[in-house]
Amino acid sequence: MALAVARVSMPATAKKGDIIEIKALMRHVMEPGYRSDNRGQIIPRDIVKSLSVMYAGAEVFRMEMHPAIAANPYVVFSTVAVDTGELVFTWTDEKGATTVEKKPLMVTA
Amino acid sequence: MDFTRRELIAGCSALAIAAVLPSVAHAITTPEERETAIREATRGATVTPGRVTLGIPQVAENGLSVFTTVTVESPMTEADHVRAIHLISEKNPLPRVASFHLGPRAGRAKVSTNIRLANSQRVLAIAEMSDGTFWSDEKSVIVSIGACIDGG
Numbered sequence: 117m118a119l120a121v122a123r124v125s126m127p128a129t130a131k132k133g134d135i136i137e138i139k140a141l142m143r144h145v146m147e148p149g150y151r152s153d154n155r156g157q158i159i160p161r162d163i164v165k166s167l168s169v170m171y172a173g174a175e176v177f178r179m180e181m182h183p184a185i186a187a188n189p190y191v192v193f194s195t196v197a198v199d200t201g202e203l204v205f206t207w208t209d210e211k212g213a214t215t216v217e218k219k220p221l222m223v224t225a
Numbered sequence: 226m227d228f229t230r231r232e233l234i235a236g237c238s239a240l241a242i243a244a245v246l247p248s249v250a251h252a253i254t255t256p257e258e259r260e261t262a263i264r265e266a267t268r269g270a271t272v273t274p275g276r277v278t279l280g281i282p283q284v285a286e287n288g289l290s291v292f293t294t295v296t297v298e299s300p301m302t303e304a305d306h307v308r309a310i311h312l313i314s315e316k317n318p319l320p321r322v323a324s325f326h327l328g329p330r331a332g333r334a335k336v337s338t339n340i341r342l343a344n345s346q347r348v349l350a351i352a353e354m355s356d357g358t359f360w361s362d363e364k365s366v367i368v369s370i371g372a373c374i375d376g377g
Contacts, residue, residue, distance in 0.1 A: 135332030148341075150318055176328065176330045177325070179336075180326075182323060183341070184312075184322040185340060185341070190338060192335075192336065192337040193335070193337075194332050195331060196331070
């Protein structure tokens with residue numbers, strides 16, 4: 117299954133030094149690989165392995181996921197507003213396919 | 226992939242029946258597998274209870290999605306911050322649930338996500354600090370309807 121839609125919710129502006137809360141949701145089945153379909157065939161495992169967040173020159177957050185993460189993996193975390201720029205969210209599935217979402221953040225003095 | 230409620234219930238029942246057959250591939254985590262997962266996460270270091278608060282419902286009606294928050298007492302400075310937070314299950318098919326890698330730029334040591342719980346069990350949160358110490362919190366969760374993942 118191709119990786120589909122990702123959504124990120126965070127403020128568009130922040131004061132330098134403020135801690136902002138970020139909510140990131142990826143639409144994905146997170147098929148654990150234990151279930152059978154209605155013909156008794158095992159449904160192959162298909163999960164998102166990781167979410168990495170780059171901001172102002174560094175990885176500020178990374179999440180590694182296992183099949184025990186619910187479908188449509190959702191995470192809430194925070195970062196300090198240091199500079200005006202883009203936050204780049206990259207989800208990677210087990211086959212190496214990526215979904216990228218970018219969010220601008222305007223940082224005021 | 227969308228399941229109707231009826232299909233989901235039928236599927237879970239079928240798996241529950243399959244679970245009593247001897248050929249089920251994925252049982253629940255054994256205590257040894259859980260210990261191994263903890264050792265992997267901590268690289269063998271001692272884990273001390275404290276400084277971590279695991280926020281998870283005492284009773285989860287639906288094991289398919291349980292909102293879970295981990296908060297760690299830390300100033301989150303360059304000198305003293307949380308490096309990583311690990312979630313480990315006791316009775317899921319696999320013990321590892323998720324790992325979060327943070328740093329001083331997180332500002333605060335708090336993460337939330339939705340997890341799957343196959344059975345009523347203890348959930349363990351371990352935090353790795355920048356000084357190399359490990360701290361933990363553990364909560365028991367009663368799961369009314371387990372995540373339909375291992376027939377458990």
